[in-house]
Amino acid sequence: MKTVNSKSNIKDTAEIGQGIIDINTTNPIAEDAFFKMTFDALSAKTDELFGKIKAGWIESELEEKDKARDLDVRAIFYEVEAKCVRRPSQAQVNATKTQETLDRYGLKITSASYTNESAEVRALIKDLKAPELAEARASIPDLDGLIGNLEASQAAFDVSAGKHLENLANRENSKSATVIAKELREIINDDLGTYIAAMAKAVPAKYKAFADLMNVLIDENNRKVRDRLAALKKKKEGVDTE
Numbered sequence: 001m002k003t004v005n006s007k008s009n010i011k012d013t014a015e016i017g018q019g020i021i022d023i024n025t026t027n028p029i030a031e032d033a034f035f036k037m038t039f040d041a042l043s044a045k046t047d048e049l050f051g052k053i054k055a056g057w058i059e060s061e062l063e064e065k066d067k068a069r070d071l072d073v074r075a076i077f078y079e080v081e082a083k084c085v086r087r088p089s090q091a092q093v094n095a096t097k098t099q100e101t102l103d104r105y106g107l108k109i110t111s112a113s114y115t116n117e118s119a120e121v122r123a124l125i126k127d128l129k130a131p132e133l134a135e136a137r138a139s140i141p142d143l144d145g146l147i148g149n150l151e152a153s154q155a156a157f158d159v160s161a162g163k164h165l166e167n168l169a170n171r172e173n174s175k176s177a178t179v180i181a182k183e184l185r186e187i188i189n190d191d192l193g194t195y196i197a198a199m200a201k202a203v204p205a206k207y208k209a210f211a212d213l214m215n216v217l218i219d220e221n222n223r224k225v226r227d228r229l230a231a232l233k234k235k236k237e238g239v240d241t242e
Contacts, residue, residue, distance in 0.1 A: 001197035002218040003189040005225045013181040017046030019217045027210045045184045052177035065157040070110040072150040094139035
């Protein structure tokens with residue numbers, strides 16, 4: 001039985017775990033207590049690893065939501081500024097009143113920490129929607145729509161931030177994805193793989209199909225890992241020789 005390359009990354013290892021779970025769906029092995037115990041351990045560890053991968057996606061999602069929020073903040077500042085620099089008129093005077101509100105915050109809020117920016121953005125929205133600025137807002141046709149966009153992006157950020165905080169709380173008492181991936185590879189290589197290889201020889205009618213598919217799955221992963229490492233080595237050598 002082939003073994004999973006130790007250089008397999010977290011995503012590779014999770015995919016192998018899921019692949020073995022899928023094999024058991026199409027080629028189930030029944031009435032084998034040891035197999036069931038080992039397979040259940042593999043399934044649980046695969047779920048745990050995918051949970052860690054999802055946690056990483058949450059952090060990435062939070063960053064994307066922050067970028068979207070920053071874009072909406074800038075859109076408001078740029079739109080108001082554009083109306084302020086036109087020829088003197090009542091609309092230009094009204095736009096200047098809105099600019100005075102923006103000046104109290106400044107575009108620097110987009111560089112603040114997530115928490116501080118959220119507080120600043122909420123305060124900015126409240127000030128921009130104040131009744132005394134109603135006439136000034138009306139002088140900039142797109143402003144209400146841009147404020148609505150910012151409200152929506154801030155709400156989306158808040159949802160992701162809540163998930164992120166929950167993820168941080170869970171992380172304090174849990175293993176890293178690297179450790180979990182290593183444990184999953186050990187289950188595949190040392191426990192399930194060793195057992196399936198032996199049983200495929202002893203009782204081929206029951207175990208060989210599972211073993212063959214598992215071998216194909218692992219071999220395909222190892223080929224992908226080798227290709228990736230070779231590409232990285234080639235790239236590194238290319239950089240070093242310049």
